[in-house]
Amino acid sequence: MFGSLFGRFNQGNVFPDSKITASAAIGIVVLIVVVLSLITITRRWKWLWNEWLTTTNHKKIGVMYIIVAIVMLLRGASDAAMVRLQQATSVGVHHGFMSASMFQQVVSAHGTIMIFFAAMGLMFGLINLVLPLQIGTRDVAFPFVNATSFWLFAAGALLINVSLGLGDFSGAGWLAYPPLSELKYSPTTGVDYWIWSLQIAGIGSLMSGINFITTIMKERARGMSLMKMPLFSWSVLGSMLLVAFAFPILTVTLTLLALDRTLGMHFFTAGGGGNAMMYVNLIWAWGHPEVYILVLPAFGIFSEVVSTFSSKRLFGYKSMVWAIMAITVLSYSVWLHHFFTMGASSNVNAVFGIATMLIAIPTGVKIFNWLFTMYRGRIRFASPMIWFMGFVFLFTMGGVAGVLLAVPAIDFQLHNSLFLVAHFHTMIVSGVLFGYFAGLTYWFPKVFGYRLNERLGKYAAYLWIVGFVLAFGPLYILGLMGATRRLDHYSAATGWHVMFIAAGIGGAVIACGIGVQIIQVIYSYLKRDSTRDITGDPWNARSLEWSTASPAPFYNFAALPVVSSRDAFWEMKHAKKRPEIPELEPLHLPKNTPAGLFIATFAFLFGFGMIWHLWWLALIGVLGIIMTVLIRVTSGEHEETISVKQLKEVEASLTNWRDYA
Amino acid sequence: MRRKRKILILVAAILIVFGLLSYYLSNNSVPVLSPSGLVATKQKQLMILALALAAIVVLPVYSLTIIIALKYRETNRKAKYDPDWDHSRVLETIWWLVPMAIILVLSVITWKSSHSLNPYKPLASSGKTLNVEVVALDWKWLFIYPQQGVASVNRLEMPVSTPVHFYITSDTVMNSFWIPALAGQIYAMPGMTTQLNLEANKIGTFAGSSANISGEGFAGMTFSAVSAPLYKFNEWLAQAKSSTNSLSVAMYQQLARPSQYNPVAYYKQPVNGLFNAIINRYMMPNQSLASGVQM
Numbered sequence: 001m002f003g004s005l006f007g008r009f010n011q012g013n014v015f016p017d018s019k020i021t022a023s024a025a026i027g028i029v030v031l032i033v034v035v036l037s038l039i040t041i042t043r044r045w046k047w048l049w050n051e052w053l054t055t056t057n058h059k060k061i062g063v064m065y066i067i068v069a070i071v072m073l074l075r076g077a078s079d080a081a082m083v084r085l086q087q088a089t090s091v092g093v094h095h096g097f098m099s100a101s102m103f104q105q106v107v108s109a110h111g112t113i114m115i116f117f118a119a120m121g122l123m124f125g126l127i128n129l130v131l132p133l134q135i136g137t138r139d140v141a142f143p144f145v146n147a148t149s150f151w152l153f154a155a156g157a158l159l160i161n162v163s164l165g166l167g168d169f170s171g172a173g174w175l176a177y178p179p180l181s182e183l184k185y186s187p188t189t190g191v192d193y194w195i196w197s198l199q200i201a202g203i204g205s206l207m208s209g210i211n212f213i214t215t216i217m218k219e220r221a222r223g224m225s226l227m228k229m230p231l232f233s234w235s236v237l238g239s240m241l242l243v244a245f246a247f248p249i250l251t252v253t254l255t256l257l258a259l260d261r262t263l264g265m266h267f268f269t270a271g272g273g274g275n276a277m278m279y280v281n282l283i284w285a286w287g288h289p290e291v292y293i294l295v296l297p298a299f300g301i302f303s304e305v306v307s308t309f310s311s312k313r314l315f316g317y318k319s320m321v322w323a324i325m326a327i328t329v330l331s332y333s334v335w336l337h338h339f340f341t342m343g344a345s346s347n348v349n350a351v352f353g354i355a356t357m358l359i360a361i362p363t364g365v366k367i368f369n370w371l372f373t374m375y376r377g378r379i380r381f382a383s384p385m386i387w388f389m390g391f392v393f394l395f396t397m398g399g400v401a402g403v404l405l406a407v408p409a410i411d412f413q414l415h416n417s418l419f420l421v422a423h424f425h426t427m428i429v430s431g432v433l434f435g436y437f438a439g440l441t442y443w444f445p446k447v448f449g450y451r452l453n454e455r456l457g458k459y460a461a462y463l464w465i466v467g468f469v470l471a472f473g474p475l476y477i478l479g480l481m482g483a484t485r486r487l488d489h490y491s492a493a494t495g496w497h498v499m500f501i502a503a504g505i506g507g508a509v510i511a512c513g514i515g516v517q518i519i520q521v522i523y524s525y526l527k528r529d530s531t532r533d534i535t536g537d538p539w540n541a542r543s544l545e546w547s548t549a550s551p552a553p554f555y556n557f558a559a560l561p562v563v564s565s566r567d568a569f570w571e572m573k574h575a576k577k578r579p580e581i582p583e584l585e586p587l588h589l590p591k592n593t594p595a596g597l598f599i600a601t602f603a604f605l606f607g608f609g610m611i612w613h614l615w616w617l618a619l620i621g622v623l624g625i626i627m628t629v630l631i632r633v634t635s636g637e638h639e640e641t642i643s644v645k646q647l648k649e650v651e652a653s654l655t656n657w658r659d660y661a
Numbered sequence: 662m663r664r665k666r667k668i669l670i671l672v673a674a675i676l677i678v679f680g681l682l683s684y685y686l687s688n689n690s691v692p693v694l695s696p697s698g699l700v701a702t703k704q705k706q707l708m709i710l711a712l713a714l715a716a717i718v719v720l721p722v723y724s725l726t727i728i729i730a731l732k733y734r735e736t737n738r739k740a741k742y743d744p745d746w747d748h749s750r751v752l753e754t755i756w757w758l759v760p761m762a763i764i765l766v767l768s769v770i771t772w773k774s775s776h777s778l779n780p781y782k783p784l785a786s787s788g789k790t791l792n793v794e795v796v797a798l799d800w801k802w803l804f805i806y807p808q809q810g811v812a813s814v815n816r817l818e819m820p821v822s823t824p825v826h827f828y829i830t831s832d833t834v835m836n837s838f839w840i841p842a843l844a845g846q847i848y849a850m851p852g853m854t855t856q857l858n859l860e861a862n863k864i865g866t867f868a869g870s871s872a873n874i875s876g877e878g879f880a881g882m883t884f885s886a887v888s889a890p891l892y893k894f895n896e897w898l899a900q901a902k903s904s905t906n907s908l909s910v911a912m913y914q915q916l917a918r919p920s921q922y923n924p925v926a927y928y929k930q931p932v933n934g935l936f937n938a939i940i941n942r943y944m945m946p947n948q949s950l951a952s953g954v955q956m
Contacts, residue, residue, distance in 0.1 A: 100877045100878070100879070100880060101877050104874065104876075104877075104879075171876075171877075172874070173874050177834075177835060177873075177874075178834075179833075179834045179835065179851060180834040180835065180874065180875060180876060185833070185834050185876060270834070270850075270851035270852055270943055271851070271852060271942070271943040271944075271946045272946060276835060276850065276851075277850070277853075310733070311742075311744055312743070312744045312745075312746070312747075313744065313745055313746070313747035314747060315746075315747055315748065315749075316747070316748050316749075316753050317747065317748070318748070319748075319753050319757070339848070341837060341845070341846050341847050341848050342848050342850075342855075343780075343781070343847060343848065343853075343855040343856070345779075346775040346776040346779040347775075349775050350771055350772045350775035350776070353771045353775065354764075354767075354768040354771055354772070357764045357767055357768065357771070358764060360760060360764060361757070361760045361761055361764055364718055364722075364756065364760040365753075365756055365757055365760070367722055368722070368725075368752075368756040369753075369756075371722070371725050371726060371729055372749075372752065374729045374730065374733055375729050375733060376733065376740070376741050376742060376743040376746055377733050377742070377744070378733065378735045378742050379730065379733050379734050379735055380735045381730075381734065381735075389726070389730065392722070392726050393723070393726070396719055396722050396723070397719075399715075399719075400712065400715040400716075400719055403711060403714075403715050403767070404708055404711050404712065404715075406771070407707060407711055407767070407770070407771050407774060407775075408771065408774075408775045409703075409704055409707055409771075409774040409775055409777075409778035409845070410704055410707055410708050410711065410774075410845075411845070412704065412778075412780065412844070412845020412846055412847070413693050413701065413704045413705075413708070413841060413844075413845040413846075414693070415837075415845070415846060415872065416837055416839075416846065416872035416873055417841075417872065477682075477686070477691075479693075480691050480692075480693040480694050481689065481690065481691050481692065481693070482690075482692050482693065482839075482841040482842075482868055482870070484839070484870055484871070484872040484873075485872075485874075486874045486879070487879075487880045488879075488880045489880045489881070490880065491883070494689075494868065495688070495689030495690065498685060499685075
């Protein structure tokens with residue numbers, strides 16, 4: 001009778017049978033215990049609670065997003081290292097150090113974690129840090145929703161890591177195609193971990209999308225019409241529109257798969273009336289826009305970086321805006337190119353192939369506009385520019401591979417091969433990741449008040465670029481040699497071994513790059529007094545976020561800026577007449593609240609309950625979420641007032657361009 | 662001087678890498694680039710054409726990037742500095758229109774090649790076409806030759822210069838049927854048939870595999886595709902027919918059980934209608950495979 005209380009825990013084999021997974025799980029537990037003890041010993045609980053866990057401030061939420069994302073990036077990179085090691089050693093009579101099923105779990109975890117938790121986390125982190133400052137406002141439109149989004153993201157990230165210690169993870173690839181991901185072929189908890197960690201994080205992303213769209217539409221500084229908005233903000237608008245329309249598809253698709261697996265329904269099963277092709281269409285109707293969700297903000301970052309470090313206005317602003325919007329719209333019309341090989345008619349394949357190539361046009365336009373921003377500029381090759389140069393070379397090459405893949409007749413030969421793997425890593429690493437690294441370096445002083453070490457930053461960029469070519473060049477070749485993706489073993493007669501070893505060496509070089517970045521952060525922290533930004537404008541930049549002090553005060557701007565041109569801050573700096581300092585008024589800022597943290601905790605319990613079939617726990621989770629929301633919406637005042645006196649006290653302790661000059 | 666030396670070292674390094682690479686590639690099989698089949702050859706030509714068109718945009722981007730980055734670096738004070746020059750209708754029109762023109766050309770090529778290289782389209786030929794039914798199983802490939810009355814596991818034999826028409830399904834999860842030396846891949850899906858046409862124009866043994874992850878034994882789902890002269894193909898048929906096992910429903914059910922890294926196996930007399938029965942069972946899950954075959 002009590003058996004059902006323990007759900008799937010009754011089925012035995014709860015703990016991982018692999019030593020590697022077990023030690024990773026133990027390592028994580030030890031790490032958590034160490035961190036918690038440190039907090040306790042240094043008596044930081046109260047500080048942690050007041051300053052971070054309950055915060056609704058967009059900059060602090062941004063910092064937390066980035067911390068979680070970097071932890072997940074390291075987890076995803078470890079998975080990648082294991083894949084490289086396995087493929088470099090598992091040839092002929094030798095079978096690598098991982099079993100096939102473990103290898104497939106690692107591959108699936110790598111993709112899932114890198115996209116959903118590393119890339120998305122860095123993206124939302126950067127948007128949180130920068131967007132409100134850049135459009136001259138004090139916070140996002142819905143600060144409490146923003147905090148809840150972050151905590152849901154963190155809950156998803158935690159849930160996916162629980163799979164290391166309890167049960168297993170999905171081995172069905174990062175998009176878990178049925179029938180393989182159906183209960184019949186994947187009977188363990190793996191796919192359920194995949195479903196529920198993405199579902200929880202995905203709801204958070206959807207809420208963030210709506211939040212930032214509203215923020216951009218309603219909270220811009222006075223005078224900042226849309227066509228005066230900096231390009232990063234434009235790219236965020238495009239990206240968030242994609243989130244708002246694409247993520248509901250993901251939510252529904254995951255729900256249907258969960259219904260199949262949990263309640264024995266037949267949406268995507270083989271037989272019983274299910275159709276796996278439906279799933280593949282749905283998941284890519286979300287999945288393709290997802291690529292542009294990630295890459296558009298990176299394009300925005302590059303626009304800011306290139307213009308700032310060339311000390312020149314961005315070339316072709318209107319073209320750039322049209323290009324972003326064209327990409328936003330077109331990205332919905334190309335999803336079928338992920339499965340030309342499913343046997344659709346020639347007409348269908350050709351239409352989607354051509355639609356795909358159309359995206360190359362606005363993307364090409366953007367690259368030319370960046371190059372002509374540099375033309376007749378004074379280019380400072382600081383590390384963000386090094387990332388940009390790496391991006392231009394690699395991304396263009398990846399784009400060419402993309403055009404090949406977009407021709408259906410060619411795609412039949414390249415699909416699911418390592419050529420494809422190399423292509424999308426080129427786009428996502430050089431496009432997305434390099435862009436975010438450039439952005440993190442660029443905006444770091446705005447958040448922390450000091451710059452990152454430039455020399456180490458450049459070394460890291462060079463190592464990443466060289467390592468990338470070494471790691472993924474061989475994969476392009478391997479694809480042409482007929483090597484498919486996700487192979488845990490191959491025959492020696494294929495001749496692939498040498499190339500896999502080369503790719504492994506490339507991976508090691510990238511790992512060195514990551515190592516240098518970690519050293520860079522530590523070193524820059526230790527030497528922070530020598531790189532402090534006392535002007536608020538360390539790069540001689542152009543947009544509003546640089547007009548306030550570094551680090552930006554919690555209210556961002558003592559008086560909200562008024563804008564009259566595109567490069568608003570550049571114009572302020574170069575105006576003949578200094579703008580008058582307006583009369584300060586009391587501010588209203590959102591109060592701290594633990595509600596977001598509570599909602600996410602209940603969501604975590606709900607997800608865990610669903611995975612392990614602990615129905616009572618899932619019920620507690622749902623009721624907990626409903627109760628928390630009810631209490632929150634019926635409780636009184638959510639804002640606090642900062643008086644002019646308090647404001648002046650804080651302002652007196654800051655320096656920025658106004659009083660520094 | 663130091664700069665010159667640096668450039669020299671860079672050029673030397675690039676040459677060495679390319680030398681090693683071409684040595685490696687000449688000693689190993691690169692089926693996509695040196696195909697042995699009619700379809701794969703056309704696909705390769707198409708690839709080169711698309712690459713050449715893309716080069717029209719890529720080469721200017723690369724050279725412009727290098728030239729602009731060198732000329733307008735901050736330390737070069739001789740270069741013109743024009744901080745407010747931010748648009749040019751002529752230039753922007755050029756880089757909207759040139760990529761559009763290239764994509765227009767590529768679109769025509771895409772449309773035409775999607776039809777001419779449609780994998781479902783039978784290849785024109787004076788001779789007879791060989792029909793082969795392919796079933797993806799956990800984790801091996803079953804090839805049924807309905808007209809010849811033989812079946813094989815993990816080995817596909819076909820006469821050279823003869824069109825082969827594949828009817829493909831899966832009796833497990835989704836797989837993808839791929840012989841890169843001969844033609845591109847197509848998915849194998851349970852309850853559905855997909856088709857693929859190809860023709861080997863060289864004699865040889867080519868690697869085939871599943872290109873879509875299908876579970877634990879996925880990496881071992883490889884097979885040899887052998888293109889041989891007709892008399893050898895007939896010898897092979899005779900050898901397969903002399904197999905002691907005939908592919909009855911019971912034998913098939915035994916074969917369909919999950920197994921990894923299967924050796925090659927031959928069967929005589931595959932039961933009539935097996936391929937269709939395997940597919941239909943997904944529509945009528947309560948019906949047994951045996952009753953499906955009799956229908």
